[in-house]
Amino acid sequence: MERFKLRQKSRTAILGGGLTGLSAAFHLKQAGKEFLIFEKEEKAGGLAGSFSINKFSFDYTGHFLHFKTCYGREFIKKLLKNNLTRNLRKASVFADYEYIPYPFQVHFAKLKNRAIVAECKKGLEKPEIRKEYKTFKEWLLGTSGRGIYKHFMAPYNEKLYQCKLDKLLPFGTSAYVPELQKKKKNYGYNFKFFYPAGGAIEKLPEALEALVFDRTLLSAEVKGIDPVKREIIYGQDRKAGGFTDIISTLPLPELIRLIKGAPENVRTAAKKLKYISVFALNLGIGRERINKNHWLYFADPKISFYRVGFYSNVSRKLCPPLTSSLYAEVSIKKGERFDKNKVAEKIKKDLIATGVLKKYDSIIAEQALFIKYAYVVFDLDYKKNLEILRKYLNEIKIISTGRYGGWNYSAMEDAILDGKKAARLS
Ligand SMILES: Cc1cc2nc3c(=O)[nH]c(=O)nc-3n(C[C@H](O)[C@H](O)[C@H](O)COP(=O)(O)OP(=O)(O)OC[C@H]3O[C@@H](n4cnc5c(N)ncnc54)[C@H](O)[C@@H]3O)c2cc1C
Structure with missing residues (x-):
C-alpha cells in the first residue's frame, strides 16, 4: 500500500x-x-528518425541494429513485430586507390602495392605491446602494429576524430575496432546486422x-x-x-x-567536452545496384568523406525501382564553420573519383544533414x-x-x- x-x-x-x-x-x-x-x-x-524525399527513405546515415543482450534483442523484435531483415555485412576499404574487403588489418595483403603489404606484415609481426595503453595511438600500435597504423588506422581515425590519436584515450572508440588477437571468424561488432523489413x-x-x-x-x-x-x-x-x-x-x-x-x-x-559533428549527404541515384557493399571506408585525407553507405543494399523498400540510394559522411571539428554547398559539391566529385558514382549518373533525390553532436571524442x-x-x-x-x-x-x-x-x- x-x-x-x-x-x-x-x-x-x-x-x-x-x-x-x-x-x-x-x-x-x-x-x-x-x-x-x-x-x-x-x-x-x-x-x-528518418526522412522521405522524392520516394526515397533516408536515415541519419546508416542506422543498423546489432544486439549484445537478449533483453535488447527481444524488446526490439517485439516492437517491430519480428519484421526485421538480417544482413551479413559486406564492407570494403578504399586504400591506395583500390578496394579491399573490410577490415583492413585482415585483408591488407590483397593490396597491389607490395611495399605497403610488406610494411603492414612487418608491423603485425612486431606489434608494440604494452602492459598499459595510455592513448588510442598506443592501443592501435599494440594491437595491429606500425604498418597498419600508418596505412589505415591513423589516417582513418584522424579524419574521423579530427585530431592526432595520441590525444585520445584508448577506450570508448576502440570497442568498435575489430581486434585481430581475438581470432574471431567474423571480425567486428557489426558483421551481422538487422534493419526494419517494412521501412x-x-x-x-x-x-x-x-x-x-x-x-x-x-x-x-x-x-x-x-x-x-x-x-x-x-x-x-x-x-x-x-x-x-x-x-x-x-x-x-x-x-x-x-x-x-x-x-x-x-x-x-x-x-x-569534445565531440565531432557530421555533415552527411543523402542521395538517390537513377541507376540500380551502384555498388555491392553495404558500406565503404575511406582513410585518404584527400577524400572528403570517411564513410559511404548504401541504403538500397540494406533494404529495397528504401528506394523506388531501378534506383539506388547512399549516404556520405564528412567529419566536422567541434564548432568549425564550413560552407555546406562547397562540401556537398566536393562529396559529389569524390564519389566520382572513387568510382562510387559514374559521371553520367543522375541524382534524383538529395538531402544534406548536419548532426551537431555525432561522436563523443574521448580526449585525455x-x-x-x-x-x-x-x-x-x-x-x-x-x-x-x-x-x-x-x-x-x-x-x-x-x-x-x-x-x-x-x-x-x-
Ligand atoms: C552518424 C551516426 C550513425 C549511427 N549509426 C548507428 C548504427 O548504425 N546503429 C546504432 O545502433 N546506432 C547508431 N548510432 C547511434 C544512435 O543514433 C544513438 O545511439 C541513439 O539514437 C541515441 O538515442 P538518444 O535518445 O540517446 O539520443 P537522440 O537520438 O539524440 O535523442 C535526443 C532527443 O532530445 C531532443 N532534444 C535535444 N535538445 C532538446 C531540448 N532542448 N528540448 C527538448 N528536446 C531536445 C532531440 O530532438 C532528440 O529527439 C549512430 C549515430 C550517429 C550520429
Missing part, C-alpha cells in the same frame, strides 16, 4: 524523445509511474512512441531547468513543475547550459570533465543518460537499455 502511494506521488520529466527518452517512458509506464516527455522536434525519435529505421521509435504518445509533448523545446523547484521551462515561456525525478537525454553540454544556477566550474567542464581530459559533471548532476538529482546524455559511444540497443535503467533509478 505504501509503495502504491509513493508511486502516485512521483512524476518524472523526460527531456528528449529519442530512443532513450522513449524507452525510459515505456519502462516507467510499465512500472505504473507518471511521466511527461519534452521533445523539441515535431516528431519523436531523435537520431533514429526505414524510424519504424523503431514510431512503435515505441505509439505506446507513450499521450504523455509526449512535441515541439516542446526545453529552455530552462530549475533543479531546486523541479521545474521545466519549455516552448514559449511555458512551465511545468512538481517533478520528483528528471531524466535528461539531451547532449550533456546542452543540459548544463539549461540548468539554472549551475556553478562556473561545472559550466567550464561542460564547455571542454574526458574522465576529468565527465567526473565533475556526473558529481554535480548527482547532487541535484538529474539522471543524464543515452548516447549524448551519458556522453559515450553507444548504439540504439544501448539507448533502449539506458532508458530502462533510468526508469528503474527514478
